[in-house]
Amino acid sequence: MSRPQSPWSFRLATVSGIPIRVHFTFLLLLVWIGLPAGKDAPRAIGIVVAVFACVLLHELGHALTALKCGIGIRDITLYPIGGVAMLTGRPNPKQEFWITIAGPAVNLAIVAVLAPIVWSTGQTLDFTARLGEQSLVVALLEANLFLFGFNMLPAFPMDGGRILRAVLAMRIGETKATSIAAGIGQFLAVVLFFLGVFGQQIVLMIIAAFVFLGAGQEVASAVGHSLTANKLALDAMMTRFRTLSPNATLSEAATMVVQGWQQAFPVMLEGRVLGLLGRDELAGAMTASGPDSYVGGAMRRDYRAVLPNTPLDSVLEMFAEDRTPILVMVEERLLGIITVENLGEFMMLERAKRGSA
Ligand SMILES: [Zn+2]
Structure with missing residues (x-):
């Protein structure tokens, strides 16, 4: 009954019965980062792998909370621009709130562990430093601060937008909440896209495009679900x-x-x-x-x-x-x-x- 897996991803491990998959473009990312880094390559790749371990923990935060709510998880796939935990069921607004907030909460917990280490060893944060120039702890602390902040942007269907949708849905119903959250999401996607253009950040432009398209899909799916709700x-x-x-x-x-x-x-x-x-x-x-x-x-x-x-x-x-x-x-x-x-x-x-x- 399950859809055949994408041939472009492979299974890395299984956690609590959830298959963890890695998209093959992720390996390209490692090459892309490793090649220009020269002798710093092992360190740079090590940092990228460690950052993606944090992305995986973030997704596991979503996935394990979903399982607790009784909602199945098909798999978690890691892409170069982040991770995706595929739910097999549809959470109600209250469940969606907890499932969603669990992801950024994991990043915040990692920050809480790393910050005292960085502070006590007298190291400082520098978001403009090149990959491989900093210690692993500093790089991971910065990455988790970024993951938390970026995911909490209210750009539906990103986490912040989902939380907004869930909170709205408890008051005004799911369809209306989705269309408001998606509208804000698409507006922010356009802003992010232009920030990407002016800053020459291709990754940001790609993410903005995904957010824009994702928001549209979510509206269509919410309308669909509103039409099938309470029907047999x-x-x-x-x-x-x-x-x-x-x-x-x-x-x-x-x-x-x-x-x-x-x-x-x-x-x-x-x-x-x-x-x-x-x-x-x-x-x-x-x-x-x-x-x-x-x-x-x-x-x-x-x-x-x-x-x-x-x-x-x-x-x-x-x-x-x-x-x-x-x-x-x-x-x-x-x-x-x-x-x-x-x-x-x-x-x-x-x-x-x-x-x-
Ligand atoms: Zn998330």
């Missing part, structure tokens, strides 16, 4: 659909698609579901084994099924991982089928209903 799989499923026998040929299936029936067919024998034949399986098998081969050999057996009283929110989340249609079943009995397209139509009608209300 039962409300959105198609109940008029065709099924196929495993002994039907692929060309018969293709004819039904062309005739305008659905794009994915439950494959049934004597009232029991054996599998699902979607557009992809159909097209793939047509090319591989020809139009006269059987549906039974082309269908996927690992179809996904939900109960009719499954919240539509969960169905929406399942589609975020994998767009293949989902069957609505009670034990062996097939009641309906939900596809991305028909869920999209359902949400469009819900939106229209709301518009006229």
Whole structure:
């Protein structure tokens, strides 16, 4: 049921059952930093690795708090511009507040440990120093101060923006809160982008672009969730659909698609579901084994099924991982089928209903 992992990242370790992955561009970052540093390279790379260990601890702060709230974590991936902890569920505003604040809190805790060491050894902070010129403790203290400050900017979907959204959501509801937080986030993204342009900081420009796009996506997802909230799989499923026998040929299936029936067919024998034949399986098998081969050999057996009283929110989340249609079943009995397209139509009608209300 899980989405295949990006081929561009590899698993580094597993902490509390959470896979920790590193994106391969991160290795490029090490080369990019190591090469110009010359004889300081080992020290510079050591500092970068130590800083990313702090980024990982920050993400673990989010992830372990989420697990405590009963929300699953798919994985944590480290990118050159930071880390991402992928939640598998959707926290409510109160949970989001605690999950989010736990990340920067980790950086603040590291600062609290390192600051007395730096202070007692008479070292000073210098944010303009080049990488490798400072002691590891000073570099880490500066990095964690920066990570704390930067993440706490109210630039949704960064941590500060998420905290703002969570606090607003407790008062004015999630959809409105998201659109306000996203508006502030996009405004700040534009400011950051121009600061990046004038300061010739490419990384800052990239981060600004991610914040801008991320804010837009979050609004779309919040609107989507508001439309599916309190609705069940039962409300959105198609109940008029065709099924196929495993002994039907692929060309018969293709004819039904062309005739305008659905794009994915439950494959049934004597009232029991054996599998699902979607557009992809159909097209793939047509090319591989020809139009006269059987549906039974082309269908996927690992179809996904939900109960009719499954919240539509969960169905929406399942589609975020994998767009293949989902069957609505009670034990062996097939009641309906939900596809991305028909869920999209359902949400469009819900939106229209709301518009006229
Ligand atoms: Zn964070």
